[in-house]
Amino acid sequence: MSVFALEPEQREWCDQLRKLAAERLRPLAEGGEPGRVNHALLAELGELGLLARAVTASASGAARKGGTGRALELCLLRESLAYSCPEAETALALQGLGTGPVAQAGTEAQRRRWLREAASGRAVAAFALSEPEAGSDAAALTLRADPEPGAAESGGAWRLTGTKTWISNAPDADFYSVFARTGEAPGARGISAFLVPADRPGLRGEPLAMLSPHPIGTLTFDGVPVTREDLLGEPGRGFGVAMRTLNLFRPSVGAFAVGMAQAALDASLAHAAERRAFGGVLRDLQSVSHQLAEMATRTEAARLLVYAAAAAYDREDEGIARSAAMAKLMATETAQYVVDAAVQIHGAVALRQGHLLEHLYREVRAPRIYEGASEVQRTLIAKELYR
Template identity: 50%
Template sequence: MADRTFLSWPFLEPQHRDLYDRVDAWAGASLAALDGADESGAGAAGIVRRLVAAMGQAGLLATAVGGRDGALHGPLDARSLCICREVLARHAGLADFSFAMQGLGSGPISLFGTDEQKARWLPGVAQGNVISAFALSEAEAGSDVSALAMRAKPDGAQWRLDGAKTWISNAGIAKLYVVFARTGEDPGAKGLSAFIVEADTPGFSVSKVIDLIAPHPIGALAFDGVKVSRADMLGAPGDGFRIAMATLDVFRPTVGAAALGFARRALDEAVRHARTRKLFGQPLSDLQLTRAKLADMALAIDAAALLIYRAAWTKDVTGARISRESSMAKLFATEEAQKAIDSAVQIFGGLGVTRGHIAERLYREIRALRIYEGASEVQKMIIATRVLADAQT
């Protein structure tokens, strides 16, 4: 049984505790069948499609877009997003992925879309009828968003998009892509804009499917003269960097929350095994070295949870930019989850490196979280930049 004591912390309100119970109950009833499922290649894509539809039917995806029914009923709640991701990740990595991408992919519309754009897209995302994707990264521009090379040029009453994206989650199964391209109002980051692109738009294609150590639908996109209407731009020309960073500000703590869910599962499984496995005539849990590992895991989990829910609370309650807080939450939670899961693998011994075992699966699933939405090294740069800036005021 996962620790629930954090639900009484002052960062969270009664509705967050209710949400935890609702998501946990749904996951417990719906996700057990994922154990042992084929998650490779097309198998993962099919699972994500089914999970998105099921989450939409259960009403869970309304949280991902910020409304009771996915329409126009208020801002994204970062604490609710973190609760959902933590619970889902503890149960199944692909369930967390499916939920998270519906939020991240539609997040720029939730935060910056016009009423017409929200009304057109968010209900379908919330109902699980429309799968979404966040198309930011390029081969030479991952963490350095200012280096984006993809171009968007005015073409009469439309914009013409040319270029390529890569490492795009939900590539090939998404209907809705929020795409960032260079419109050139100013050099670097100030010359980017954001566009809504539908998957069936002429000139758009998935050029490559990428196979990861923890499979999920991800690939590269090609844009060859893709034309979108001016009504499909988010914000104004040149707003793209601000839109991307504001979206990531909200969702970076949720990456930490997913890592927290993985770490909690690792601790639960390690404790269960340590209490029942006999070694040298006594339970593994009686050995001091085992207890030291369990203590370190529990300490890291609580510290990560404090950073995650502090960042989310700050965003929800004050509305302030949380670049520093969200970077700290993502950095610490993902790095410490990696350590906690490694300890769990060690406690399981040979079982922990057996293909398909929960510890082995967690070991593969956690690794990517230290890279995407800004690698750990980039988070350190962001934190140091804020520390130095604050010292000058």
């Protein structure tokens, strides 16, 4: 038995989540408008108490399920939802990512104002890091936070000027965790994090037409006013806030991918056992049975790497960045392989609109890019090996 085998109560919780997602969340997801926030789905996630688990995951002392650490709990939650309803998983994950800097580094007033609203689904959160020329190279961002003249006496005030793009939930979010250059030092050391409500003057958003069920957009900051009360953490230390948030969520991106891979594998097992061909069923063909074995082995390997990274995060081990990167890389690449193989086993029927695999085929591509593309994860892993 694996050292990462789940306890009976954890397996039971995952089974309950799969059932909830299929019975209560999937119908709401199917009724949503592509490219827009599904408020009914968010509200149901809040009513079930699931959003609260993602929204508070970054906070120290977050609630735990049966002794499960917060990172592992987040992975189990995301994997289970992804198996039955990827849209629900994505809605939950984006709330967690957008609120992560607030839960981790926000003031008591900021947490009180926004986290409860986000956990209920009444307020939509977004994580605004990427820019037109700073996607994978996040430390190269150029959004400026120019100090207001004479603001030092009042404790600090800035004007945000520049652009963010590829921002999930933009422009429909109610507030953004925004990372801007305040200039204390070059590179990553000169970046600060701010909580910016969507109704701030000078902030505009435009939707992007993307292959995505949720909104993705561009944000333009035209002298958007922020003060010290809007800071998340200390000036010049925002990059660390961003990376700590991503280190928590990267293994669970892998869990999202594993959930989709498992759904594709289970569909393929059922199809291969029933589909008749060449005088028998597909699973009797060695080429198909070996393909299924490969899919199952890679999925389980990815799952164990995800659980290991989450456990390392919960133990506060050294090398968390490396293990998180390995988990995201392996799981997202594996899911792409498994879903593609599942489509091949099913044949043309899997390409029909509305088929599970047609849906998964569209969903599985993006995780290899967001929160650090696969190439970035390999670069990070290599650097950590020589650290």
